[in-house]
Amino acid sequence: MAREAALYEIPKVLEKARVLDDSVLARYNESVKSAYNSDKAREVLSKFGKQGGELTDSNPFMLVALQNSGLLDGARIATRQDLETASRISPHIFSGNYIDFGLSLRTPRDSYRPNDLLAETLGKELKQRRIKLGKGKLIPISALKLRENSDSEHGLVFDLSEDAEELEDLSQFKWDYMREQGLARAYFSRDGRWVAYGAGGLAYSSDDYRVVVVSDDASGEATAKN
Numbered sequence: 131m132a133r134e135a136a137l138y139e140i141p142k143v144l145e146k147a148r149v150l151d152d153s154v155l156a157r158y159n160e161s162v163k164s165a166y167n168s169d170k171a172r173e174v175l176s177k178f179g180k181q182g183g184e185l186t187d188s189n190p191f192m193l194v195a196l197q198n199s200g201l202l203d204g205a206r207i208a209t210r211q212d213l214e215t216a217s218r219i220s221p222h223i224f225s226g227n228y229i230d231f232g233l234s235l236r237t238p239r240d241s242y243r244p245n246d247l248l249a250e251t252l253g254k255e256l257k258q259r260r261i262k263l264g265k266g267k268l269i270p271i272s273a274l275k276l277r278e279n280s281d282s283e284h285g286l287v288f289d290l291s292e293d294a295e296e297l298e299d300l301s302q303f304k305w306d307y308m309r310e311q312g313l314a315r316a317y318f319s320r321d322g323r324w325v326a327y328g329a330g331g332l333a334y335s336s337d338d339y340r341v342v343v344v345s346d347d348a349s350g351e352a353t354a355k356n
Contacts (some may be wrong), residue, residue: 147208147216149224150341152180154201161199170285171278185228187229187335190315191286194274196341205345207231207271208215213318224290227340229343230319233302234326235287236266240312242329244283249313255290256297268316273297284333300326306347334339 158264162175175195179187197207209215210231216223238245238253256263273294279287300308306323308314316326320338 131344132210143312145212145344145346147212147344150185150226150273150343151183151203152185154196155180155185158196158199161201165195165199166278166286166343168278168280168285170283171276172285174284174286174333177333179337180339186337188230188273188341189333189335190233190271191262191276191284191333192335193230193271193341194276194288195283195300197271198275202343203345205330205343207241208326208344209270210268210316210318213342216342217318217322224318224320224340224342225322226320226334226338228343229269229322230315230348231260231318231339231342232268232270232316234266234314234316235269236300236307236309236313237311238263240329242281245313245329245332246278247282248284248287248332249293251287252313259290259295261295261297263291264299265305266296268303274348 156180159176162172166172168315170305174191176194177189178185179185189347196202208231213229213231218261230313233254235249239247252269253263273291274288275291276286277289278285304324305324307325307327309327309329312329314326315332319325
């Protein structure tokens with residue numbers, strides 16, 4: 131019998147990245163009304179729209195609320211690594227759309243005042259957990275949760291989730307545009323660029339934005355049917 135070894139490994143779970151459809155929209159809006167009290171927070175979190183059967187107009191606040199709402203039926207918001215893999219396999223799969231995948235934190239204070247409290251809050255939580263900020267961290271959506279705060283211009287601040295212990299350095303990735311200080315949204319742009327830039331855009335949304343989720347084949351089919 132010939133001695134041979136496979137030069138590849140089949141993952142234990144076969145996953146699929148897909149653009150989220152709009153079937154979750156009504157249930158999401160109801161969850162926002164029941165979970166958040168301030169008009170300001172509700173306004174920031176209620177910007178989702180729909181187009182061509184897809185959920186549109188996302189921003190990082192809404193992605194965190196959606197991820198933690200329990201409405202994704204086992205799916206999760208895509209990470210940068212997920213988007214890199216999907217784009218390598220299907221180069222034009224996200225063409226024409228912006229896809230958020232997390233937050234870029236360079237410094238624990240921000241010269242842009244609406245972001246300063248948000249950056250300071252995350253900076254303090256990193257310090258409490260003895261996570262060194264260094265030259266900046268990429269914080270994925272899965273590592274975040276929301277808390278209402280009347281001092282925030284958005285009515286909300288980001289907290290680290292309970293299991294957010296290891297965060298990747300921004301320097302581990304190639305960026306086409308990166309802000310040098312403070313907090314910014316991290317996203318894949320419609321022209322294929324990796325961006326962590328734009329001080330004023332955390333609550334901004336437009337119909338060019340889409341939500342990409344990852345699930346195993348079985349749960350993905352179930353979610354689509356629901």
